[in-house]
Amino acid sequence: MALLTVLPALLLLLLLSASASAAGPAPEGRSVIAVSESGMMHLDTSGELIAWRRQVSRRWNDWHVATNPRNGTICWVQAHDDNGENAVLRCALIASLNDTWDLPQPPEISLNWMDALAFDWLNENWHFTAKELHSGLRFSYVCSYVFDRCVVVTEAFTYKEFYAAYDIPNRLLFQIATDGSGRYKLQVLNLDGTGLRELPTNLTYPTSLAVDPVQRHVYVLHRPKAHRRPSFRPLPPSIDFEIHQVNYDGENAKMIAVRNERWRILDRRVKYLGSIDVIDGDIFVIWDDQTTVSSVSASDGTVEDLVAGAVRRQALPALANVENLLGLRIVSPETQPEQVQNACEDAGCQHLCIPTAVNGIAGATCFCPEGQDLAELTCHKKYPAYAVVAGADSLQAVDLQTEQVVEILSGLNNVTDLEFFWAGDEEYLL
Numbered sequence: 001m002a003l004l005t006v007l008p009a010l011l012l013l014l015l016l017s018a019s020a021s022a023a024g025p026a027p028e029g030r031s032v033i034a035v036s037e038s039g040m041m042h043l044d045t046s047g048e049l050i051a052w053r054r055q056v057s058r059r060w061n062d063w064h065v066a067t068n069p070r071n072g073t074i075c076w077v078q079a080h081d082d083n084g085e086n087a088v089l090r091c092a093l094i095a096s097l098n099d100t101w102d103l104p105q106p107p108e109i110s111l112n113w114m115d116a117l118a119f120d121w122l123n124e125n126w127h128f129t130a131k132e133l134h135s136g137l138r139f140s141y142v143c144s145y146v147f148d149r150c151v152v153v154t155e156a157f158t159y160k161e162f163y164a165a166y167d168i169p170n171r172l173l174f175q176i177a178t179d180g181s182g183r184y185k186l187q188v189l190n191l192d193g194t195g196l197r198e199l200p201t202n203l204t205y206p207t208s209l210a211v212d213p214v215q216r217h218v219y220v221l222h223r224p225k226a227h228r229r230p231s232f233r234p235l236p237p238s239i240d241f242e243i244h245q246v247n248y249d250g251e252n253a254k255m256i257a258v259r260n261e262r263w264r265i266l267d268r269r270v271k272y273l274g275s276i277d278v279i280d281g282d283i284f285v286i287w288d289d290q291t292t293v294s295s296v297s298a299s300d301g302t303v304e305d306l307v308a309g310a311v312r313r314q315a316l317p318a319l320a321n322v323e324n325l326l327g328l329r330i331v332s333p334e335t336q337p338e339q340v341q342n343a344c345e346d347a348g349c350q351h352l353c354i355p356t357a358v359n360g361i362a363g364a365t366c367f368c369p370e371g372q373d374l375a376e377l378t379c380h381k382k383y384p385a386y387a388v389v390a391g392a393d394s395l396q397a398v399d400l401q402t403e404q405v406v407e408i409l410s411g412l413n414n415v416t417d418l419e420f421f422w423a424g425d426e427e428y429l430l
């Protein structure tokens with residue numbers, strides 16, 4: 001079964017000249033945003049609090065945040081008080097997290113059931129993967145910064161859990177999906193939805209996925225064994241949570257670190273809730289106890305707890321007794337592409353453009369709104385509204401909706417050739 005199909009909306013791939021990225025300046029101010037059910041904390045890499053924002057996240061999926069370290073902003077999924085309403089992205093400055101502004105809601109796309117969210121500073125695009133509740137399908141979307149233009153890039157069907165992680169600098173989307181047999185597959189595709197391939201891995205029970213765009217490694221937070229029916233057999237007192245690493249080709253798999261955790265049983269069900277993010281070999285992880293944030297070195301596996309049930313020197317109840325951590329994101333300029341030529345600026349796309357990097361070559365892909373096709377950089381209705389019928393001495397148009405026939409030209413002598421081209425929205429000419 002096809003797990004993923006590329007919509008026919010993408011047609012043009014402009015390959016522009018290669019722009020090899022030079023090594024950038026050393027990153028300044030790498031830090032971590034950790035979200036719990038009661039708020040959002042901004043920590044430095046030693047665990048000291050930089051900023052805190054009280055913010056109630058009621059649903060697990062609500063924690064998703066995307067940072068733009070290039071201009072110091074962060075945006076997160078802000079669910080409506082009324083659960084049925086669509087969420088919005090709320091933004092603030094990363095340094096203070098205090099003054100906020102909301103972005104417009106995307107039309108007809110729900111932000112509520114998010115798997116992954118990322119911002120591309122280069123062309124100011126949002127990339128996100130979200131579940132459509134009634135169909136259960138996962139779609140990957142790209143939208144403009146204020147959500148006035150959105151397109152579906154991929155559609156994925158999955159039977160069980162689904163994990164996604166964006167590598168914006170290398171223009172890749174990684175995902176873990178299950179097939180009908182319940183087997184987990186690690187896949188990678190280009191940000192414009194092309195080039196889907198599977199990486200050879202043996203995933204047993206992943207609980208979180210992250211990618212390191214600098215060292216080009218995939219990280220999976222993982223539990224090795226199934227304990228599917230805890231009500232029918234005695235549980236061991238604890239379980240191992242492992243951090244696994246593979247490179248972008250799925251090779252050189254290795255385990256970086258392991259932590260033994262007590263079971264977490266919520267609502268009489270065993271829950272596995274971890275979160276991981278990585279930049280340049282610096283791993284940050286929320287373990288399954290949901291009270292510990294650790295930094296882990298990919299090179300030697302050393303683990304240092306930054307938050308262990310409490311944020312250091314903080315007396316506020318939510319910080320002195322940290323619980324129900326949901327997820328984390330690293331803030332670092334390296335999560336965004338370096339300022340290189342934005343191939344979209346020259347691509348001349350009419351609707352939406354995605355900068356790409358296929359085999360290291362910078363390019364751009366133009367997309368049209370759903371129901372429209374791309375022809376010579378402009379978008380046209382996918383199905384022609386009219387058929388043109390040429391007889392030997394007349395030219396007629398048939399409206400395909402109403403089947404009405406209109407004579408356009410008559411008294412022609414001997415039509416032998418018909419040229420057909422677009423001009424404006426749906427025009428044709430002889």
Ligand SMILES: *[C@@H]1O[C@H](CO)[C@@H](O)[C@H](O)[C@H]1NC(C)=O
Nearest residue numbers: 068071072073093121124145
């Ligand atoms: C940050 O960047 C976005 C998109 O590039 C822009 O729209 C927004 O105004 C910027 N915010 C600040 C505070 O500069």
Ligand SMILES: *[C@@H]1O[C@H](CO)[C@@H](O)[C@H](O)[C@H]1NC(C)=O
Nearest residue numbers: 050051095096097098099100
């Ligand atoms: C937001 O935080 C900044 C820096 O910490 C501070 O100067 C400012 O007064 C705060 N604004 C509000 C509305 O709290």
Ligand SMILES: *[C@@H]1O[C@H](CO)[C@@H](O)[C@H](O)[C@H]1NC(C)=O
Nearest residue numbers: 199200201202203250251253
């Ligand atoms: C997966 O596991 C099988 C059996 O243990 C092993 O032969 C194979 O090499 C593993 N593949 C990878 C990519 O690790």
Ligand SMILES: *[C@@H]1O[C@H](CO)[C@@H](O)[C@H](O)[C@H]1NC(C)=O
Nearest residue numbers: 392393412413414415416417
């Ligand atoms: C129409 O044009 C074709 C090709 O030029 C020619 O063979 C044919 O005789 C013409 N018919 C009439 C009715 O002029």
